Amino acid sequence: MSTKPTAPHATDDDAPLGDVDAERRALLVNATAAFGLAGAACVALPFVSSMNPSRSVKALATLDVNLNDIPLGEAKTFLWQGKPVFVWHRSEDQITEARKGDTTATMDPANDADRVQKAEWLVVMGVCTHLGCVPMRGGEYGGWRCPCHGSQFDDSGRVRQGPAGTNLEIPPYRFLDDATIRIG
Numbered sequence: 001m002s003t004k005p006t007a008p009h010a011t012d013d014d015a016p017l018g019d020v021d022a023e024r025r026a027l028l029v030n031a032t033a034a035f036g037l038a039g040a041a042c043v044a045l046p047f048v049s050s051m052n053p054s055r056s057v058k059a060l061a062t063l064d065v066n067l068n069d070i071p072l073g074e075a076k077t078f079l080w081q082g083k084p085v086f087v088w089h090r091s092e093d094q095i096t097e098a099r100k101g102d103t104t105a106t107m108d109p110a111n112d113a114d115r116v117q118k119a120e121w122l123v124v125m126g127v128c129t130h131l132g133c134v135p136m137r138g139g140e141y142g143g144w145r146c147p148c149h150g151s152q153f154d155d156s157g158r159v160r161q162g163p164a165g166t167n168l169e170i171p172p173y174r175f176l177d178d179a180t181i182r183i184g
């Protein structure tokens with residue numbers, strides 16, 4: 001009986017070595033990329049989270065003012081982010097005077113209505129726009145006078161006499177309800 005040589009049986013082991021290497025390399029590259037991304041996420045998350053301001057920092061960033069504590073016609077000073085803020089509960093007469101100044105406040109012209117959210121509440125930074133002193137109530141224009149070099153601001157916080165050249169700034173604020181504003 002003669003034995004006939006049989007044709008070799010093709011298996012995966014018989015695939016050309018170059019193809020197998022290419023497949024393995026692609027698999028390794030994909031796996032490495034996946035681990036790399038996961039690792040980057042693990043490193044980045046705590047970092048991003050550390051960039052979020054803590055609750056205490058957020059609390060310092062805003063200041064809630066109870067408007068019921070400010071009698072009609074009076075202004076009170078509050079500290080926000082280390083700086084004074086004047087909140088003035090203006091009477092009808094004081095609002096009328098402030099609106100008259102729309103035409104006479106020429107150093108840094110601004111309409112009173114554009115400087116308030118509600119006519120009876122003026123909210124301005126208590127920082128002189130000359131060199132940063134804290135102005136005091138009084139002066140010739142119904143608002144504040146700076147004790148450092150004599151600048152004067154009217155009943156809308158507009159500058160009326162230098163050396164300051166610009167109006168008292170208005171901080172960011174909003175009404176939470178009729179009796180509360182949140183500064184910041």
Ligand code: FES
Nearest residue numbers: 128130131146149
């Ligand atoms: S700092 Fe107010 S006038 Fe100079």
